[in-house]
Amino acid sequence: MTFSADFAYETRPVRVVFRPGASVTAVPEEAQRLRLRRLLVVCGSRGEATARAVAGALGDACVGLHAEARMHVPVEVADRAVAVARAAGADGCVAVGGGSAVGLGKAIALRTGLPLIAVPTTYAGSEMTPVWGLTEHKVKRTGRDPVVQPRSVVYDPELTLTLPVPLSVTSGINALAHAVEALYAPDTSPLVSLMAEEGVRAVAEALPRLAAEPDDLDARGRALYGAWLCGTCLGATTMGLHHKVCHVLGGTFGLPHAETHTVVLPYALAYNAPAVPQALAALCRALDTEDAPRALRDLSVRLGAPRSLAELGFKEGDLMLAAEQVTGEPYPNPRPVTAEGVLGVLRAACEGQEPTVSL
Known part of the structure; x- marks a missing residue:
């Protein structure tokens, strides 16, 4: 890139501890x-x-264990957790x-202002972002x-040893999605681009x-x-079509988060x-490819991930409703988001077609 470019990069106060066994020693x-x-x-x-x-390592500093987290953070689940914390x-x-x-x-931090310590056991990356999500109606x-x-x-690789391989794969490709969209986000920067490329390389090799x-x-x-780098990219930039599609498919149609990201990513990138x-x-x-959308799909399929949204329970009859929701509100995306274009992405992902780049 040339340094006549115009960009901004904002860092936020977060401390990272990365070492095996850290969950028991570092959290206290x-x-x-x-x-x-x-x-x-x-x-x-x-x-x-x-x-x-x-909790055991925290000893008397732990005032309770609340094991009710659910996918997409339903608002009623957040309400209960806030009440428990208070x-x-x-x-x-x-x-x-x-x-x-x-x-x-x-969600607890948003409602109460309480400081949060995160101990990730998957490759989701949300621990590195100021982004929250709640699902209601x-x-x-x-x-x-x-x-x-x-x-x-606190990153402890030992905690991921028990993560089943199928979930490891989809969680990892979910992380890749953050870096992919960060590379073409309107608020990307040279630093984000470096982290995104390295994050993709690390996860795809691992x-x-x-x-x-x-x-x-x-x-x-x-x-x-790699997931740490990809999550940092997510926290520093504005996401586009891919994340909007996945939020709609998860929030409205209840599709599983990581698996949905895995299926949709090659098609959103091809678009x-x-x-x-x-x-x-x-x-x-x-x-290390000449066709990134196809390489991403080949990686996931080769490792046994779902091939299509249909496998996740998405119905062809819901295509129009999903497309309407994806195009219902404006958001930044490098290519204009049209109803026809989104419908094409959703249909290809629903059927598990080979992703193709078209003008």
């Missing part, structure tokens, strides 16, 4: 550093055992798990607020390794490192590709 240290003495630990049902270990007299929150747990922690709303940005993030050897701690660590040659070149370098 981070709580002490933040001067927090009454922490509520939140998680989902799948991550409850890990959350209990973290009743316990919590002065902070620790979210242990994937995007659902971190999302619930953010089958509509997912998102927003940005510095108060929901975790004050500390996923086949951990799929072949799920106990490979080095591969797990590299995937987590935007003609308008983003520099971003496409960076992705081709990171993926």
Whole structure:
């Protein structure tokens, strides 16, 4: 790029601790550093055992464990968690798990202002963003607020060893989606572009390794490192068509988060590709390919991920409603978002076609 370019990059106060075994040792240290003495630990049902270990490490500083996190953060689930935090007299929150747990922690922070410590166990990346999401009446709303940005993030690759391979794959490709859209976001910057390309390279190289050897701690660590970079990109930029499509499919139609991102990403990228040659070149370098949309789909399919939205329960009869919702509100995207274009993306993803770049 030339340095006559015009850009801005904003950093936010967040401390990252990255080391194996850190969930048990670093979380109490981070709580002490933040001067927090009454922490509520939140998680989902799948991550409850890990959350209990973290709660145990906190000892008397833990005032409760709330294991009710759910995908897309239904507003009634957030209401209950806020009530629990207030009743316990919590002065902070620790979210242990994937995007659902971190999302619930953010909902508590949004309503109460309590500082948040995040302990990710997947590659979702939301722990590195000030973005929150809540689903009410089958509509997912998102927003940005510095108060929901975790004050500390503890990355422990050992926690991802028990993450099943199918979920590891879709969670990792979900992370890639953040970096892909950051490369062509209207508020991207040279630093974001570097992080995005490196994040894509790290995750794409790690996923086949951990799929072949799920106990490979080095591969797990590299995937987590890549997800950290991809999540940082998500936090620094404005997302476009891909994320809007996935929010609609998740919030309105209840499709699973990571799997939906995995299926949609190659088609959203193929749609935007003609308008983003520099971003496409960076992705081709990171993926060592000449066709980035197809390479992303081949990666996910080769590792056993779902091939189509139909496999996730999406019905062809819902195509028009989904397209209307995706195009219902304006948002930045490098290529104009048209009803016909969105319908084409959704239909191709629904059927699991080969992604093709068209002008």
